Amino acid sequence: MILRDRAARALLASTALLGIGMGVYLLALGQLLFRFTGGPAAFALILTLQGIGAICVLPFSGPLVDVLDSRHVYVLCSVLRAVVVCGVAVMALADVPGAVPLIGVGVVLLAVFDNVQRAALFKFTAWHVDAGHRARLNGLLNVAIQAGALSGMALLGVMLLWTSLPVALFVDGLVSLASAALMIAARPTGAEPRRPLTGTVLRAALPGTFRDWNGMFRRYRGEGVVLAMVVLCAADFVFQASLSTLVVPLVNENYGGRGQYVSVFEGVFALGMVASSLFLRYTVRQRLLPLWAALQAAAPLVLTATDAPPLQMAAVFVAGAANLNSVTWLITTLQEHAGAEEKGKMASVRLLSIGVGTVALMPLIGHATAVSLGTGFLTVSAVAVAFTVLSVVVAARYRPRDPSADLPLPGERTSPVPS
Template sequence: MNGGLGRFVLIWLAQLVSLAGSAITGFVLGVRVYQLTGSATQFGLIMLSEAVAAIAVAPIAGAAVDRFDRRRILVASDVIAAAATGILLLLLAGGELQVWYVYPVAVITAACGTFRLITFTTMLPMLVPPEHLGRANGLAQAAMAVQIAAPLAAGVLLGTLGLRGVIVVDLATYGFALAITIALPLPAKARRGPGGTAEQPGAWAELRGGWTELRKRPGLVPLLWVLGAFDFCFGVAGVLIQPLILTFASPATLGLLMFAGGGGMLLGSLVMSLWGGPRRRMTGVSLFLAVGGIALALHALAPSPPLIGILAPAFLFTLPVVTGCVMTLLQSKVEPSALGRVMASARIVSQAATSLAYAIAGPLADGVFEPLLVSGGALADGVGDLIGVGPGRGIALIFVVLGALLVALAVVAARAKALRTVEDLPDLLHREGEPDAAELAAG
């Protein structure tokens, strides 16, 4: 295997395993909190606290990644997250675990996860030759598939190992990631970018450096808004797909369909890793936005598990392609010295859009759309004749609206001049002074 690609695969595997352990533990702890309190609000607060922590530390993480040794940041992130998880295990073993203890642990692990993700996406283009950047970004999206599949794995592990056993497995994944990160030889530019030796701006200027860099290049800020809009639609659908399925299927069927959806995303990641995406990245963005929108809207056709079993994987297949193409454009069109801060800006937009989706999806379904499609509701005649009336049909209508929004977004991505010409911006990743393919291969 090519040396650069081999190093990337090992770093990717370390991060994937660590993320899988954290996702499983996070799901199990959320279930435990709900079991102890019976409060959906308490359960939701865990997700909210994680989202707020991720947004809050992202600018700091971006500045740190551009300034300091990236290997050390990865190591520190895993050590701190493992320590917080270990304290939780000790409290559980001593019978002293209280619900409120879960929240600071969730905040710490979410913050560490943000440092880890931004560091990894910044290192990624320094670990692979330019011609393989799209493939590497496609493979990196497998992390999302792992998060979707986490509930199924968590259920199996919880039933066989118990809560303590699940946390021990999580700690073992941190150990695995640390061993690879520490032992693996890395090119100098992957460890520390050009910004590490240049004169540094003031603290505030550095924290907003990602946006400053993006605004220098027409089209990159609108590209981030496209990504944010896509993540918002994905977030709303992600919240509501489970209630939708449970209106016509059993929890066991729900688990199978969630697993199938994760499989669709994993397949998209693998296809993207082999294909690398189209030569014109914006073509891939607009095309797969449209495909995803159509698949999402078709969820409303009928309350049918086989239908969802086909359409959910089809929709989730598009996510690695869209995100991989956007990440490749961002990584190749900005100054390497500011790449960490740009990745932090992308993380903020993505996390903020997803958090907004989480906040409004439930009230939007329960308070607005579901009443429209009950018997005698305002849309029972007409729309109800097409997609049905009763429990879950209002959620189905939301899926139609989301699908239409994605198709409209695809049209904007294809026709807006700033977005169409973003690929004509000069590639800045492997200019003079940056590692070329030979250096990446030799390490």
């Protein structure tokens, strides 16, 4: 059983704590920016900057993670995240003039650390979890994040009864440090490809990065369906980000601006993911991928077609369940498809797609929402429909990779990687 594995337990607990921090951070940041600017456009812009940060770092994060210990990288990113979040809290607490641009800088740094950490998580799971348990663990990791986010949202609601949004961000920083401590204590079995970080390795980093990426793209150049899967990874993230962006004006317009309803909507989405996790062995299927994409496309239509809270909550719940099934299948399949020394780079390609999708689509959604809330939801649905069409192609055409593809290409030199 997967929970008997000490490394898996530590990873789940650490991820849950990060989820708590994310729940506090996203809601607190969204409300801070709404308070500073009076509209949702700033939050959409911040998410766009987050995507830009991801795009800048991801060409280098995958090769970096591939040659380093994934657990050490994960821990360092948690510590650096705590430092930056506390810096944002200080700016908000001191009411620094021009705080919004400075917060944008902090968000870019957080995107850098977050995406390097996600690449490390991808590699750690691929190397230290049995292949038969990998889909289950990927589902549980997403549930841990969402359950943690649900707890973080509830925690934020309680904290705001006696303290302020900046103080809540300080709590998020402490949670990130606790997450790092859990992974420090983990002792995974087995070795993973890595090299000592010597001066020689650093001097060869840039040419080595280009060489590694070239070798990977040569392997996958005839597999357009894999590229389509990578693009679909952006769909799941953009959908979540869009709901987080639109839920604040939705509550402001239909629920009297009562902040607790923001937590309720985000919590219902997380509950949908948690409930769906109980059935992953039946629902994480290639042929069901278009269904999960279509359900996400339908949810914004329900949110704009009715003001009835039960129907709106049901739509968000179903969207959360569909989102988990889609992202679990995509992550697990990409982990299995990547070559032995390409786990980190495959994670980077996936996260790069998320960054590009965020930069390309979030300004469009922010602009549409500035026209009207209904226009914003219709735009999200239209984007999701386009991704649904792509998911039909993936479900029909993807075939698992032949393990012999891990053999070197003709004329390609390989060398053992010391562990």
